[in-house]
Amino acid sequence: MKNFTIILIAVALSGASLGLSQTSYAAEKQAATETKKPKAADKAVAKKKSKKPNFARGAKLWANRCTGCHNIRAPKDLTDSEWKATMMHMRIRAGLSGQDARDILEFLQRSN
Amino acid sequence: MKNLLFRTSAIAIIMLGATPALAQTGGTQDNQEFQANQELLSRIERLEAELAALRTAVQQSTQNITTAIETADEAQATANKAQKAVKKVAKVAKSAEEWKNTNSIIHLAGYASAGYTNKQNANDTFNQVQFSPIFHYQYKDKVLLESEVEFKVLEDGSTSVGLEYLTIDVNLNDYATLVMGRFISPVGQFRQNIHPSWINKLPSAPSGFGHDGAAPSAELGIQLRGAVPLGAVGDSGLRMNYAVYVGNGPELELEVEGGVTEIHGIGTAGFGRDIDGNKVAGGRVGFIPIPKLEIGLSGAMGDTAIPMEADRSYRILGADFAYQWKKFDFRGEYVQQEVGALSSSVAPETWMWESWYMQGAYRLPRNFEAVVRYTDYNSPHSSQRQEQWAVGLNYLIAPQVIAKIAYEFNAGVVGRDTDDNRFLAQLAYGF
Incomplete structure (x- = not known):
């Protein structure tokens, strides 16, 4: 169990470092991607587009997922900034993917 | 003489003849003068009229100019x-934008409650006073520090303070977040998501x-959690969420009852030490096959110990579901914790605690809500066992501010407080 724990922690922390380093250099990568051949640039644009928050999806997810635990709260309850932190918390607590959280945040911030 | 007469006559005649002519000539002149005078008068009158009109026009113009000046002043002021x-709006917009994009x-989030309990065979009392602020400190979309502190008023009037959880959460990507610190146990639904009073x-x-x-209740260690859409990305259908963790694990609490040493309970507060030296690993997997339905399976295993004794096995099993349909809300959960046997121990047997509940709620008109829950809790100690029916009526002052009343029909060992029915009232506020 001890070895297993050490391995798990090591894997998790390296995963974290990798994930963070990927995020930190995202802008540089994007710039690099833009200078590459058009096919790679198209892929990068498509990837970016797919991560774009979607208001309609967010509205659906807000209605379906938030009620899973608690009474649904109106978008006007909180400011944009408060929703941002709340959605970060709910992403982790309620088991939402990054895309789901972005979609719901888009809906809440545009409706408050 | 004749000449004189002639001349006189002639003069007279001429004079006489001239007189009318002269008279006639003088009248024409007067007429002309009169007419000229009349014309002059008319002209003067016209001029006077024109002058009056001009004066009026000038006065009007002056008034207009004054009004125009006043209007211009007002316009300037406006x-x-x-x-x-505009400057103020720009400033506010800038500050809002800065706040938004910082x-x-x-x-600060959290919840609080205050209530009243009237229990059989006990004095009724105001209690359930709890304040649980949750602090969030977020850095971009990458990191969230979150911590819940729990303040509770105890029976003796003192206040207990506890760090319910404190974690630093790092988003690795869209599907995984690394959580480190003391966290609420991800086993099941109630402890991690449903326990806040609101x-x-x-x-x-x-x-x-x-x-x-x-x-x-909680664990101190490291956790990886996230979600994976099983359908198309962005689709609101099938999803899976997960949480896996490794932590220090629980400690066993001893009690001597009737001269016999027993394991009174499993302490799972999230200890900052590991007395057995072995970690506990576990987690939960949740499936959302259709919107508004979630089914979860939980489990954990590892070792635990009584202080100064050898290790013994420790296991958790759990299952839960939640479903919302129209104005109904259904949920249920089963959980079991087991401590394995150890012959060398002062309490050598296998010890198991298990509990399950089913709850149904229905939203009534005018923001009322009816709730019913059945719970069956089994413990190695008869004094802890309890079967309970609870019925409640809630009034939603706001979605996050709830006034609740409930009555619990409790069945336990006769004579123990687990057997006493209770009436409860509570005001809960989530923020």
């Missing part, structure tokens, strides 16, 4: 005000799902 307002966000539809936790019951 323009100045508008300019100031890298770091500080946010979320729990009844004033009490189901038996066995409170602290030191059948459900583990």
Whole structure:
């Protein structure tokens, strides 16, 4: 169990470092991607587009997922900034993917 | 003489003849003068009229000019005000934009409650006073520091303070977040998501799902959690979420009853030490096959110990579901914690705590809500066992501000407080 724990922690922390380093250099990568051949640039644009928050999806997810635990709260309850932190918390607590959280945040911030 | 006469006559005649002519000539002149005078008068009158009209026009113009000047002043004042307002709006917009786009966000959330309990065979009392602020400190979309501190008023009037959880959460990507610190146990649904008073539809936790019951409370360690859409990305259909963790694990609490040493309970507060030296690993997997339905399976295993004794096995099993249909809300959960046998121990047997509950709620008109819950809690100690029916009526002052009343029909060992029915009232506020 001890070895297993050490391995798990090591894997998790390296995963974290990798994930963070990927995020930190995202802008540089994007710039690099833009200078590459058009096919790679198209892929990068498509990837970016797919991560774009979607208001309609967010509205659906807000209605379906938030009620899973608690009474649904109106978008006007909180400011944009408060929703941002709340959605970060709910992403982790309620088991939402990054895309789901972005979609719901888009809906809440545009409706408050 | 004749000449004189002639001449006189002639003169007279001429004079006489000239007189009318002269008279006639003088009248024409007068007429002309009169006419000229008349014309002059008319002209003067016209001029006077024109002058009066001009005076009126000048007065009107002066008035208009004054009005125009006043209007211009007002317009200038309005323009100045508008300019100031625009500057103010720009300032506010800038500050809002800065706040919106700032890298770091500080946010305070949490919940609080206060209530009243009237229990059989005991004095009725105001209690359930709890304040649980949750601090969020977020850096971009990458990191969230979150911590819940729990303040509770105790029976003796003192206040207990506890760090319910403190974690630093790092988003690795869209599907995984690394969580490190003391976290609420991800086993099941009630402990990690439903226990806050503004979320729990009844004033009490189901038996066995409170602290030191059948459900583990917290863990100190490292956790990886996230979600994976099983359908198309962005689709609101099938999803899976997960949480896996490794932590220090629980400690066993001893009690001597009737001269016999027993394991009173499993301490799962999230210890900052590991007395057995072995970690506990576990987690939960949740499936959302259709919107508004979630089914979860939980488990954990590892070792635990009584202080100064050898290790013994420790296991958790759990299952839960939640479903919303129209105005109904259904949920249920089963959890079991087991400590394995150890012949060398002062309490050598296998010890198992288990509990399950089913709850149904229905939204009535005018923001009322009816709730019913059945719970069955089994413990190695008969004094802890309890079967409970709870019925409640809630009034939603706001979605996050709830007034609750409930009655619990409790069945336990006769003579123990687990057997006493209770009436509970509670005001809960989530923020």
